Amino acid sequence: MTQLEEFTGRFYYLLHPRPTIVLITLCPDGRVNAMPASWNTPVSEEPPTVAVAVDKESYTHKCLQHHPEATINIPPANLVDAVYALGTVSGEEVDKVSKYGLKLQPSDTVKPPTWADAIGVIEAKVMKAVDIGEVTLYIFQVLKAKARKGVHTRYGWDFRKTNILLHNAGRAFYKVGNLILAKKK
Ligand SMILES: Cc1cc2nc3c(=O)[nH]c(=O)nc-3n(C[C@H](O)[C@H](O)[C@H](O)COP(=O)(O)O)c2cc1C
Numbered sequence: 001m002t003q004l005e006e007f008t009g010r011f012y013y014l015l016h017p018r019p020t021i022v023l024i025t026l027c028p029d030g031r032v033n034a035m036p037a038s039w040n041t042p043v044s045e046e047p048p049t050v051a052v053a054v055d056k057e058s059y060t061h062k063c064l065q066h067h068p069e070a071t072i073n074i075p076p077a078n079l080v081d082a083v084y085a086l087g088t089v090s091g092e093e094v095d096k097v098s099k100y101g102l103k104l105q106p107s108d109t110v111k112p113p114t115w116a117d118a119i120g121v122i123e124a125k126v127m128k129a130v131d132i133g134e135v136t137l138y139i140f141q142v143l144k145a146k147a148r149k150g151v152h153t154r155y156g157w158d159f160r161k162t163n164i165l166l167h168n169a170g171r172a173f174y175k176v177g178n179l180i181l182a183k184k185k
Pocket of ligand 1: 035036037053058059060061084087089090091167
């Protein structure tokens with residue numbers, strides 16, 4: 001007999017918590033904008049691509065139409081307040097970079113800058129924009145991937161040294177917990 005019951009919350013919470021990135025873009029008003037996004041995923045290794053679902057009402061959406069490049073910044077878990085705050089206001093009304101004192105540094109291959117406090121960044125350009133109702137699913141081609149010295153291995157983050165933000169809902173985030181290894185086959 002099944003133990004499953006209907007989930008009355010929003011369906012997507014069954015797919016949370018999700019790694020949160022901050023998308024940095026260049027906007028029509030000449031400003032740099034920053035928006036957290038947890039609906040993101042790698043798509044393919046060849047070509048190297050990452051998809052991010054961007055609400056059509058967000059300023060970031062306008063910014064990506066204005067300039068089809070972005071940096072996909074991975075913030076460390078201790079920046080939770082800043083990351084949440086960046087998702088509560090629109091860059092259309094507020095210059096988030098100066099309001100939150102974001103430190104930016106030039107990127108190597110794209111015009112949008114990199115968040116200097118991020119532990120990782122993927123520099124990317126829009127390859128495809130898929131229209132899906134209220135969002136555009138931007139498929140980005142990865143141009144370059146960088147990670148902070150000392151906090152990663154070739155398999156990703158070294159969680160003894162750093163942590164990332166997994167967004168659950170609203171103000172609630174998790175950090176990555178214990179390592180579990182599957183039995184060798
Ligand atoms: C942790 C977190 C994750 C979010 N994930 C997404 C997302 O994946 N896609 C999206 O369109 N908005 C997402 N949002 C909402 C946007 O960040 C929010 O609407 C933001 O204010 C848009 O900024 P902008 O108008 O300057 O682009 C998220 C917000 C938070 C706090």
